[in-house]
């Protein structure tokens with residue numbers, strides 16, 4: 453699998469040791485793998501030997517009611533010995549029984565300080581922190597302490613936030629780009645994918661429905677982009693409809 457991913461041009465291969473879903477547990481992957489650090493290490497070693505791109509691991513700070521820092525420290529130590537240099541840490545436990553995956557992203561408390569301890573104890577490894585991060589100040593604070601920040605839901609629900617990141621966090625010159633330009637480029641992309649693979653534009657549009665989050669008329673704009681009756685139209689025509697004054701006013 454790692455070789456396939458590398459062959460498709462991916463920059464890294466990431467092993468998921470964080471997903472708590474029951475289906476995933478039945479397949480013996482995801483967060484339940486944190487209980488078997490040596491098995492994860494063996495998998496990582498096999499993948500590191502097979503590919504030239506980095507092999508990384510995403511994991512939780514613990515499973516079930518295990519609150520001890522030693523659990524995640526030993527997991528990271530064992531997996532690092534097998535050749536993993538980058539860890540993306542969702543900074544809450546995964547409760548493997550009794551919570552849905554959605555609840556498992558909200559109920560177990562966030563404990564960022566454990567990720568900071570990992571960085572302190574393994575300074576040569578790279579740690580990215582994940583979980584509940586949704587504003588510039590938190591990103592700044594965490595980037596001072598760690599190597600990276602991973603944003604999940606907020607990037608999806610409010611992707612316009614990403615537009616400032618290179619300027620805010622990496623010192624790039626401000627870019628003069630608008631949401632409409634991004635939407636238009638997404639239309640180009642939808643048209644290309646339709647021509648190349650027959651992909652319906654709705655498969656792509658559904659992932660940009662947060663683009664106008666917080667703006668007046670955002671709901672109607674989303675409704676137009678979600679309207680499957682328009683599937684015969686070209687993406688740019690859908691965009692024009694979504695921006696019609698009538699749609700914006702209603």
Ligand SMILES: Cc1cc2nc3c(=O)[nH]c(=O)nc-3n(C[C@H](O)[C@H](O)[C@H](O)COP(=O)(O)O)c2cc1C
Pocket residue numbers: 468470471510542557582583584585602603604605606
């Ligand atoms: C719909 C959905 C699907 C997800 N699928 C994966 C996945 O396949 N692999 C993974 O490592 N994390 C997955 N996650 C978890 C996120 O990567 C992230 O760890 C989690 O949402 C917490 O970060 P956040 O608070 O920034 O959203 C998923 C999250 C959501 C909302």
